[in-house]
Amino acid sequence: MKAFPSGRTWLFPTVFALTLTSAAALAQKPPTPAAPPPAPPPAAPAKDTQTKYEPPSGPGEGQAFLQKFEGQWTVERNFYPPSGGPVSRATGECTQKMVQDGRFLQSDFTFVQDGKPSTGTGISGFDPQTGLFTTFWYDSRSTRFSIRQSRDPFDGKQIVLYSASLAASHGQEHQSRTTSHLEDNGRKLVHQQFNQDAGGKEHLLMELILTRKPARK
Numbered sequence: 001m002k003a004f005p006s007g008r009t010w011l012f013p014t015v016f017a018l019t020l021t022s023a024a025a026l027a028q029k030p031p032t033p034a035a036p037p038p039a040p041p042p043a044a045p046a047k048d049t050q051t052k053y054e055p056p057s058g059p060g061e062g063q064a065f066l067q068k069f070e071g072q073w074t075v076e077r078n079f080y081p082p083s084g085g086p087v088s089r090a091t092g093e094c095t096q097k098m099v100q101d102g103r104f105l106q107s108d109f110t111f112v113q114d115g116k117p118s119t120g121t122g123i124s125g126f127d128p129q130t131g132l133f134t135t136f137w138y139d140s141r142s143t144r145f146s147i148r149q150s151r152d153p154f155d156g157k158q159i160v161l162y163s164a165s166l167a168a169s170h171g172q173e174h175q176s177r178t179t180s181h182l183e184d185n186g187r188k189l190v191h192q193q194f195n196q197d198a199g200g201k202e203h204l205l206m207e208l209i210l211t212r213k214p215a216r217k
Helices: 007-027 049-053 061-069
Strands: 071-079 088-099 104-113 116-127 132-139 146-149 158-164 176-183 188-196 202-212
Touching (some): 061 116
Antiparallel strands (some): 071 088, 088 104, 132 146, 146 158, 176 188
């Protein structure tokens, strides 16, 4: 009868072979991972649809002139009644600054007359393409806007405006004209409003004399 080898005799070669196989597997380097795919290109910026239909415009020489009005001012307001009589006077203060990235001048006024305060705000703009100024004024005395626009290109020295309206009538039966200019090397700003009488003759109706406050130390 044929004898079988003992368990220890045949088990040892088997374990030894498995050990060699495992060691060889551990010694073998893992495969190099594949390089990641390239990142997609950045998305193109979205097109500004509004710019296509409403092209933006930058400041021009009119804005450079308005910029000279910036600062703190004391104000003297004189009103000359068309029918004559004593001049009505009021005092106040004004703060002016360029807004909307230097495109418009905002003028905030505070007046005191006979102990009663009132306020008003003006917005002044300039269109470099037409060379014309446009202003809007509103105050605590009225619910209407006062709209004015120049007719001739800016001469670089003064702003000349004429009353305008979005409706057929703006509560003014006759033409009104205003002028604005600097004096005393920019230390004084003078606004004057002229109205026409029934015969078409102009007379000074109101003037605002602004004096620049000294710079704070």
